[in-house]
Amino acid sequence: MGRKENIKRTKHLREIKEKKILAALEHAGIGPLDLRVKHRENLEKTKPGINQDMVDYAELIRDFVSPLINQDDNLDSIRTKIVFGITVWNAAVLQDAGGEIYLLAKSHVDELIDETPELGEQLDSLVGRKYEDFEDYDHLISGFEFKRLDDRSYELKATSLSLFK
Numbered sequence: 001m002g003r004k005e006n007i008k009r010t011k012h013l014r015e016i017k018e019k020k021i022l023a024a025l026e027h028a029g030i031g032p033l034d035l036r037v038k039h040r041e042n043l044e045k046t047k048p049g050i051n052q053d054m055v056d057y058a059e060l061i062r063d064f065v066s067p068l069i070n071q072d073d074n075l076d077s078i079r080t081k082i083v084f085g086i087t088v089w090n091a092a093v094l095q096d097a098g099g100e101i102y103l104l105a106k107s108h109v110d111e112l113i114d115e116t117p118e119l120g121e122q123l124d125s126l127v128g129r130k131y132e133d134f135e136d137y138d139h140l141i142s143g144f145e146f147k148r149l150d151d152r153s154y155e156l157k158a159t160s161l162s163l164f165k
Helices: 005-029 036-041 055-066 076-096 099-115 115-131
Strands: 139-148 155-164
Touching: 036 076, 055 076, 055 115, 055 139, 055 155, 076 099, 076 155, 099 115, 115 155
Parallel strands: none
Antiparallel strands: 139 155
């Protein structure tokens, strides 16, 4: 391959990588990156990366939302609380990225609170829990799968994406 082909290929791979990041954020319910984060990427202050440490983010999320889940919750309620927890988690991670993105993520949290008002009471404690107990984990939850195993049990899988490494 010549130099021109290498430059062209590198540019193409960079575009693919950017599209994957945007798709992951949209899939996570956060929406597209704002100009501020794009600017950071352009300045190479942030380098998006996958979960290199092989942290089980599904287990982390399960632990993170455990104070919300009651013994008598059905699986639909548990799933709603997990979605709420993931959205709060991502909003807390994005708060470090900039105000506009955080406000967008917080609007998604507000929509979930409108659907399930009891979660509104838990918002501040959950955000505090993220910063106190899970501060070392700065990956966004880019996707998850909630699979019912039977009437009382489920399997949770999660994928993550770092904007800060």
